[in-house]
Amino acid sequence: MKHATESYDIVVCGGGLAGFAAAVAAARMGHRVCLVQDRPVLGGNSSSEVRVVPRGSTTYHAYAREGGVLAELMAGERLRNHEPIFENGWANSVWDLALYDIAQRTDNLTLLLNTAVRDVAVVDGAITSVTGWTVSAEKETELRGRVFLDCTGDGVVAALAGCEFRVGEEARAEFDEPHAPLEASEHTMGNSLHFKTKDVGHPVEFELPDWAVEYTDPAFFYEQGRRPHDVRGGFWWIELGAPWHTIHDAEELRHELTRHTLGVWDWMKNKDPHTREATRTLALDWLGQVPGKRESRRIVGLHLLTEHDLFRTAPFPDEIAYGGWNIDLHTVGGLLAGSSEPTAAEGYDPHATAAVAGYVGPFGIPLRSLIAKDVTNLLMAGRNVSATHVALGSVRVQSTTAIMGQAAGTAAAVALDRGIGVQDVPSSAIADVQQQLLKDGCFLPHVVNTDEDDLARAATVTASSDAPYLGASPGDRWVDGGLEEKVRPGADFLTALRGQWIPVETGPEAPGLASVRVLLRNHTGAEVAIPARLQRAAHIWDYRVETGAVLAKATLRVPPGEHWVDWDVAVDRGALGDPGPGGRYLRLDLAATPDVEWVRAGRVLPGAVSAFEMTPGRMRRFGDGVTMSHRVQPAQRAYPAASVVSGVARPHAATNLWRSDPGHPFDQWVELAWDVPRHVGSVHVTFAGHLLREYDRTPPLWADPQTSRDYTVRALVDGAWRDVVTVRGNGRQRRVHELAEPVTTSRLRLVVHATNGDPSAAVYEIRCY
Structure with a gap:
């Protein structure tokens, strides 16, 4: 056995996307950083060992893709990876290499792979070192540092340092969280195992091992939210948790998940009438042996994020990231439960109870939720941040944890630059953190660039x-380069109120808005009247049905068939206001008229997307980010x-x-x-x-x-x-x-x-x- 001692400014424990982004951000700010990872590859749940596709706010909100180090990684990976992405199971070693490449090109960054943290030294309330064991080298390394980051997922560093942590579900009464159960429990969301198939071009058989689980009941899949929708691989719902402990029973869970995963593939391949033909020439190509973990310890920080914070409209003064994934609380027990995650069990109907209740964001995340309260020099990022079980349901997804990681690494570097403790950063140096994050390509909903050095x-x-904004039509060509859009048949019918954001020019030279036209398709045999409204929208995620700033109202008359319908809105420059030289948004709303289609445009105009009323008073993005057919006069200088x-x-x-x-x-x-x-x-x-x-x-x-x-x-x-x-x-x-x-x-x-x-x-x- 070999022993070594190394010293760094910042030690980041855990090389998932949160830890990776933290380490890269801090090293780029000039600090000596060590990134300790217990696996041979970086990326955590996103790596080729686990293969969970990174997700975040853009699943629910247009133009909400996370930036910074994560955006750099994703763009670079797509430029060089031949592998198509599908939900879970797709990742190959090119993704791993994209992470490794950034790490190798980052000055001041040292990697310790295959190294697990197994001891922590604390002196006078501060961590002085962590000790890692590299099994492949039979080497024990004491890593001394000034600031430490726990991005291990399981909160290993914080737990060894004696920090308070939470496990399981809080009772509803503790924080008055609507999604919390009435009784507290130690139940957590479970672990998942993924698989991938390959089309070999000829029929191939699969025989289920006698030690695996056999599935024979179609209702288990098609009535309980476990539909095998993509025969290439997956699925997130191959999940097990309780009665097993997601940390201490990890190996037993891995074995059980292997048994169930083979059973799911056997069902698809040999029994399911919906998938048997589609899987006829598919062979099992890869079966994961490292489960993806959703939840274990959550470290208590200076602020405990709760469900109420996910609906908060006032900005946190120490906002350093944002979230926008839904409150995604998987059913306790996973495959052993009577149904899967609630929105899946509802068939992903956006108007259904669980989908409406869980729709959140984008919302700000405070730095205080990334700072441990019980030691003076520890930050955390990833699924072990300071949050209740319910709040974790939203912020646990990897794209969100990555930008939290970049924020934690940036805050650690700022603390060292300013010569202050990390617990003082939210009150004494938050502007430095926020401005550095913006400079490094991150986005904060309530912070703008005020960098005096810029x-x-x-x-x-x-x-x-500059391009004139005139609207868009069905025949417009969009050079999207293959950017996928999932279109649901019949989606364009006005089954609910629909809104279209329209960017307009403001300021003393603004021409105002004289008229708008919309392309509507009336499927009845008689004229239809549609109430319409034009109002100001505060921003692109202003989902209030009533924004309090109506500029024009009318009833649009639509004869049978397809017609461009004109509306003279006569909105003058003064009614638009003057928020700044960049213009502002109006939103054109058409009331629900189920027999009429608002025809979508053939392209997405930059920054001009649409939404629908998902529940009374509240809207949700329409489609994957869609522009509805409309025309405006006069042309707006929106760009x-x-x-x-x-x-x-x-x-x-x-x-x-x-x-x-x-x-x-x-x-x-x-x-x-x-x-x-x-x-x-x-x-x-x-x-x-x-x-x-x-x-x-x-x-x-x-x-x-x-x-x-x-x-x-x-x-x-x-x-x-x-x-x-x-x-x-x-x-x-x-x-x-x-x-x-x-x-x-x-x-x-x-x-x-x-x-x-x-x-x-x-x-x-x-x-x-």
Whole structure:
């Protein structure tokens, strides 16, 4: 046995997406970081060992894709991975390599793989070291540090350090949480095991081992929410928990899950009349032996996140991340229970009881929920954060835990930079954390860029052109590059109130909005009257049916058949208000009219999506992010050049996007100009793309068509334009360019020569330092 002692500024324990993002973020801020992972690969539940597709807010909310390190990872993985994504079971080693590649290219970051933490030293209320055991090397390593992060999932570091933690369900009376049971229990959500199949091109048989579980009852699958919808593999509902303990009975659970998983495949292959033919030429290609875990210990922090925080409208002053996954509380017992997770058991009906009650977000997450209360230098991220069982049902998904991880790593680095304890960061240095997160490509719903070092904020911005907003029609072509959309038959019928967000220009030059047209298809034999309303929306996730700012009302008359229906709304500039140079959103609502379709457009206009009334008074995103057919007059300057310095790098209160006129040929450019020359050493650019839909909608070897493929950054130096950055073949949304030689300039121009397919150049943000 070998012993070693190593010292770091920050020690991150756990190499899932939360720990990975934390370690990379802190190392990039210049601190010596050690990332300790007990598996041979990074990624935790998302790795090729477990294969759970990362999910987050974009499953339910348009333009809510998580940013930062996670976005960088996802974009890079899709550019190089040939494997199609499907729900659970898809991941291969290219995903593992994408994580490993970022880690290897990150200065100041040391990896310790195959190393499990088995001891923690605490002196005077602070952790001084953790001890890891690397079984493959028979090596014990004492890792000393100044700040520690517990991203182990099971809260191993915090538990060994003596921190208070919670396990199981809180009683409803403790926090008055509607989703909590009446009685407290030690029950947690269970573990899942996944599998993957391969089409071998000829019939192949499968024989169920005699030690496996045999399934014979169709009701178990089709009446209890366990429908085998994708024969390629999966499924999240192959889950077991109680009566087993998800930590202490982990190996027994692994064996039991293997028995049940083979039984599910036997049912699909040999017994199920719905899947037997579809699986005829499929062979079992991979069966996981590392279950994915949903819940175990939750460490008590400075703030315990509860169900009420998921519906909170007032921002947390220490907001450092956001969530938007539903309150996803799996049924205790999993496969042993009478039904699966409630929304699945309801058939994923968005109007059903569980779906309505569990629909949340996007909501802010406070830093205090990532800081342990019982030791002075410990943060946590992942499914072991300070949350009740109910709140964990939403924040436990991997994309959410990844951005919490980046926030925790950033907060640890800020604490060291400022010479303060991590428990003092929420009150003394939260602005530093928030601004660093924005600078590093994260998004915070209630925080904008106020970075005093960002030279772009003081610039006047102009562009070669900007795209007019006129609306969209069914015949419009969308260059989506294969971005998947799941369309439910008959979805366009107005079975519930439907709203369409319309970005409009504001300010002294705004033309107002004279008229709108909508394309409707009346399937009755008589004229139909549809109440319509135009009102202001605070932002793209303003799901209130009544926003309190109605600008126009009318009744639209629709003859039988398909017709463009005109409405003279006559909204003048003054009624729009003046929230800033980036414009604002109006929402056009049509009342429920079940025999009429509002025909969807052939493309999604950037930042212009729709929603439907899921329950009285509250709306939900329609489809996977859809633009309904509509036209506006006059044209709106909804994508102005000034958007690149709006302080927000995605659609929110406005589109926050510069988009060139698609009718103008490349090259297209956007320019920053200063009254006096500025010394510029780095340029940060955030292009459009990667935000509208969930990660699993993207095809293999994919670059978002909206991202700029070929571009140049030019600076005016001594009266002549000089190329300071030249990029060809880009497929990433966010690029940080450190100039080979800093320049002193009064004008800086980003010139887009080509995109990955979209006819417009499009940029959310430019920063200069």
